[in-house]
Amino acid sequence: MKEMIQTHDDLLDMLDDLLREPTAFWNDFYADRDKRIPFFVNKPDENLVRYFERGIIAPGHVLKLGCGPGRNALYFARQGCTVTAVDLSRQSLAWARERAQEEQLDVDFIERNIFDFPLAKEAYDIVYDSGCFHHIAPHRRRDYLTLVTDSLKHGGHFALTCFIEGGELGGSDISDWEVYRTRSLNGGLGFTEEKLRLIFADFDVIEIRPMPMMPASATTFGRTGLWTAVFQKKHDNGPLLYKKNVAT
Template sequence: MTEQPSPEDPGPPDSWQELDDLYAVRPPWEIGRPQPALLDLARSGAIRGRVLDVGCGTGEHALMCAGLGLDVTGIDLAATALRAAEDKARGRGATVRFLHHDARRLTDLGERFDTVLDSGLFHLLAPDDRPAFTSGLREILRRDGRYFMLCFSDREPESGRRGPHRLSRDDITETFEDALRIDAIEPATIEITLDEVGIRAWRVAMTRV
């Protein structure tokens, strides 16, 4: 029997259709507000222009950007999460476009963006899927556009269960060095609903040059 991801340590799914199953109940990374590491960027003015939120989930970061008056698109493959995001947008009177779309096929959007946000998407990608993502990312970002990523760090202990890929600084550098300029890789925390400590993470800032 294939081991299933536990609520404590979800992902990567065996197939991307399993993403919907992760939203059958509230997953631990859905904290009902933006992750502080990304909220800090919004408050600093680092997020600007047309924004794409990849793996947007139930839309907290897309809605955060809409609150700044920005043009925002959120994409995800979990239809359940997207419905929740649309409900939130209606309830808050916010204008955000949410699309059912595969982040490994970004160029199929046929659009360009100034900022791309990624809260927990990249660390779900299998190594074989990373080149398609990074190539697409470079294509859709305008020159001087920024990519901000929040991902599991290799400083987070392995739990013994199947979980998101723990990424080292070298993993990040080797994956993105031919696509984007890496500006900063900083220790951060991914807050979760299960405990107050959260997950050790990296907040990464990159620029399309």
């Protein structure tokens, strides 16, 4: 029956409906490729390149969440990874596929909301998210954690970049509750290191650090106002802490 809340999914759908519908927003966002948007450059994140250089991660199966025009997915493919890259924006994926074709790189780009993605369990060595997580509403965070945890092999790595709370890129400092009072993520949620450690408490933290600003001449992408973080899925199958230890 319309607008009746019977299941947990009905509740999540109702909360989604309080907030901006993302697909039309992101398609419109990518309609003009000449806009001066920092991450429109086809350069991989500096932290990602460093993870390979330092041997934290090695080529394997990669799931890229919210891949946009594909700059990091393509970098993984260049490193010899097998890459599945998901984004809900058709516009961004058209751009990503063009970039892949220009370089003759093979990436499996999938147009889907990450929460509707048919998950291959424990199939990935690396899950990577650059700039998607801070656009995920708090009520979907638990599903996000399940998605990352279930898709990673034991000992696999999860890495992300996300807004610093009150940082130069404007990571909003509102509480999770405030999101629903104002019906907005205020341009994207900002996080403190403490919040990231709480949210990803089920993972071993390898490193959390701010991203440095990279000069225009650099071959990698770097902007201040972002956290970079890399975690490892624990080898044991212990109870999941996030069920009782979520950030407030």
